[in-house]
Each structure stands twice: as C-alpha cells, then as structure tokens.
Amino acid sequence: MAKKDIDWANLGFGYIVTDKRYVSNYKDGAWDDGAIVDDPNITLNECAGVFQYAQTVFEGLKAYTTEDGHIVTFRPDLNAERLEESCRRLEIPVLPEGRFLEAVREVVAANEDWVPPYGSGATLYIRPYVMGTNPVIGVKPADEYQFRILVTPVGPYFKGGAKPLTIRVSDFDRAAPHGTGHIKAGLNYAMSLHAIVSAHKEGYDENMYLDPGTRTKVEETGGANFLFVTKDGKVVTPKSDSILPSITRRSLMIVAEKYLGLTVEHREVYLDELGDMAECGLCGTAAVISPVGCIDDHGRKIMFPSGMEEMGPVTKKLYDTLTGIQMGRIEAPEGWICTIK
Numbered sequence: 001m002a003k004k005d006i007d008w009a010n011l012g013f014g015y016i017v018t019d020k021r022y023v024s025n026y027k028d029g030a031w032d033d034g035a036i037v038d039d040p041n042i043t044l045n046e047c048a049g050v051f052q053y054a055q056t057v058f059e060g061l062k063a064y065t066t067e068d069g070h071i072v073t074f075r076p077d078l079n080a081e082r083l084e085e086s087c088r089r090l091e092i093p094v095l096p097e098g099r100f101l102e103a104v105r106e107v108v109a110a111n112e113d114w115v116p117p118y119g120s121g122a123t124l125y126i127r128p129y130v131m132g133t134n135p136v137i138g139v140k141p142a143d144e145y146q147f148r149i150l151v152t153p154v155g156p157y158f159k160g161g162a163k164p165l166t167i168r169v170s171d172f173d174r175a176a177p178h179g180t181g182h183i184k185a186g187l188n189y190a191m192s193l194h195a196i197v198s199a200h201k202e203g204y205d206e207n208m209y210l211d212p213g214t215r216t217k218v219e220e221t222g223g224a225n226f227l228f229v230t231k232d233g234k235v236v237t238p239k240s241d242s243i244l245p246s247i248t249r250r251s252l253m254i255v256a257e258k259y260l261g262l263t264v265e266h267r268e269v270y271l272d273e274l275g276d277m278a279e280c281g282l283c284g285t286a287a288v289i290s291p292v293g294c295i296d297d298h299g300r301k302i303m304f305p306s307g308m309e310e311m312g313p314v315t316k317k318l319y320d321t322l323t324g325i326q327m328g329r330i331e332a333p334e335g336w337i338c339t340i341k
C-alpha cells in the first residue's frame with residue numbers, strides 16, 4: 001500500500017475515479033449485505049425510477065488525514081440522519097444508520113491510498129447516494145433501489161487564499177415545490193442550475209435565494225448556508241424550514257459559542273438588515289466557510305466591512321478553529337471525530 005502519485009496541492013474539485021466503491025441493493029423489501037466493488041459504471045433499465053421521476057437523494061462528507069496520521073471523518077452520524085430524512089421525503093427506503101456508518105468506514109478504508117496526506121490542503125470527498133432502479137412509468141415510488149458511495153480526492157478549496165465572493169439576490173426560487181428545499185436531493189440542484197449559470201454569465205459567484213412567500217428573508221445559496229457576523233460581534237444564521245440543515249453551519253454555531261465565546265442567533269434574517277452586518281460567509285463541507293464581500297440586490301450593493309481582499313476576522317477564527325478540529329490540532333467535542341484508522 002502506498003499513496004497514489006498525485007500532486008495533492010494542485011488538485012481541483014473534480015471527479016477522479018478511485019479504486020473501490022460501496023454498493024448495496026434493496027429488493028423485496030430488504031437491503032442486501034452490501035459490498036465493496038471495482039466497477040465505477042452503473043447499468044440500469046431505461047425506465048428506472050431515477051431517470052423518469054428523479055427519485056434520488058445524496059449526501060456529502062469528507063475524510064481527512066490528521067496531524068498524527070489517522071484517517072478520520074467528521075460527524076458522519078449527522079449525514080446518516082439527514083440522508084434518512086431525505087429518503088423519507090422521496091419515499092425511498094432508509095438504510096439504517098449503523099449500515100451507513102459502516103459503509104463509509106469500509107469505502108474509505110478500501111481507498112486509503114487516495115486519502116490526501118496531512119498538510120496538503122486536499123481531502124477525500126465522500127458521496128453517498130440512493131436511487132430508484134427498477135422500471136417505473138406510472139407515477140409512484142420504485143420498488144428497488146441502489147445505495148452507493150463513491151469517493152474522490154479533492155483539492156484545497158481556496159488556492160492561494162480565500163478571495164471573498166460576490167453574490168446576487170436571485171429572482172429565481174431555490175427550492176423545488178412542495179417543501180423539498182430542506183432535503184439533499186439532485187432535484188433541488190437541477191432546479192438551481194439555470195440560476196447558477198445565469199449568475200456566472202453576469203459575473204456573480206453565487207445566488208442568494210430569498211423565501212419564496214414574501215421575498216424578504218434570506219434563505220441560502222444553491223449549496224451552502226449563510227452565516228453573518230453583526231457589527232457587535234454576534235454570529236447570526238438564517239432559520240427556515242426550506243433551508244438544508246448544513247452540518248458545517250451547525251458545527252460552526254457550536255464552535256462560535258463554545259470555543260470562541262460568541263453569542264449565536266439562529267433566527268429569521270431579513271434582506272433589509274444585511275447592511276448592519278460586518279462579515280458574511282457561506283458554510284458547507286466543500287469550503288468550510290467561503291467569505292462573501294458583496295451582495296448585489298438588483299443594483300443596490302451591500303459591501304461588507306471585511307472587504308474584497310480577505311476573510312473577516314471572526315470568519316477566519318471560525319474557519320481556523322473548525323479546520324483545526326477536523327485535522328486533529330484542536331480537541332473536538334465528544335463524538336465529532338470518527339476514526340477510520
């Protein structure tokens with residue numbers, strides 16, 4: 001066993017095929033035992049539920065090499081819990097939490113050589129997903145499903161430092177209809193693609209989606225939750241039933257309170273009050289926190305005092321503390337770090 005010969009520090013965020021993946025199939029009302037397999041391709045019937053009615057959900061987490069050389073994952077129990085919620089909402093049978101955690105462990109261990117070394121800035125991205133596999137043409141849930149986990153090494157999100165983003169207030173609604181906005185499903189991402197492509201064309205990095213009912217409250221971007229720091233140093237993050245409950249955001253709220261002694265507010269946040277904020281960031285597994293320098297609300301530019309050159313000071317402390325916990329440099333709260341080997 002030897003680490004793959006990869007220029008870890010210069011990896012991007014793209015798919016690289018690795019050696020092993022995990023597969024388990026659901027048939028006749030039960031999940032099979034599951035196995036690690038070699039084939040990265042999936043062969044399905046043309047009428048499979050996933051193709052016709054987009055019956056598929058996913059998760060995303062990472063494996064890290066710690067300072068003392070262990071391979072760990074970060075709060076994978078919360079990914080299991082969230083996948084379960086997503087599955088219930090799309091009438092997909094649930095893989096028990098114990099099975100999920102064991103599958104993550106097995107697939108990371110089987111791809112040990114693909115886990116980037118400590119200090120490279122790179123990590124192993126882990127993507128669990130479930131799909132309806134048998135033919136479905138009448139509108140109903142499939143009867144058979146496949147659960148898979150693929151892993152792929154990804155580079156440091158911020159090459160040469162974190163440059164603050166420019167975000168626009170979107171005229172599109174993020175969430176697919178019928179309250180599916182709080183689950184992690186490809187259908188929500190499919191609905192965000194047009195908005196993101198047009199934002200990029202117009203020179204913005206991301207979209208800020210508002211609550212579709214009143215269009216006065218901040219929800220999230222296509223794939224990350226907002227976190228704000230007020231001018232008096234409080235951490236504020238939007239509360240809404242149609243926001244995906246980010247594990248990074250939930251962890252940062254605990255870090256802010258317990259490690260940095262800050263006041264944290266999880267509440268409705270109005271577009272109107274953003275001018276009172278000192279810092280803004282986007283939270284998610286991929287980047288931990290991406291700083292935001294400017295929000296453009298139809299030509300009205302909200303410039304955060306932290307500026308367009310670097311992360312704000314509180315954002316930076318949050319980033320350093322959470323990544324320190326993930327990389328084993330700072331003691332983690334009980335149960336946050338799951339050691340694979």
Ligand SMILES: *Cc1c(COP(=O)(O)O)cnc(C)c1O
Nearest residue numbers: 223224225244246247248284285
């Ligand atoms: C995955 C995701 C996030 C970030 O969640 P993490 O658990 O922190 O990675 C935020 N919003 C949406 C819509 C997502 O799909």
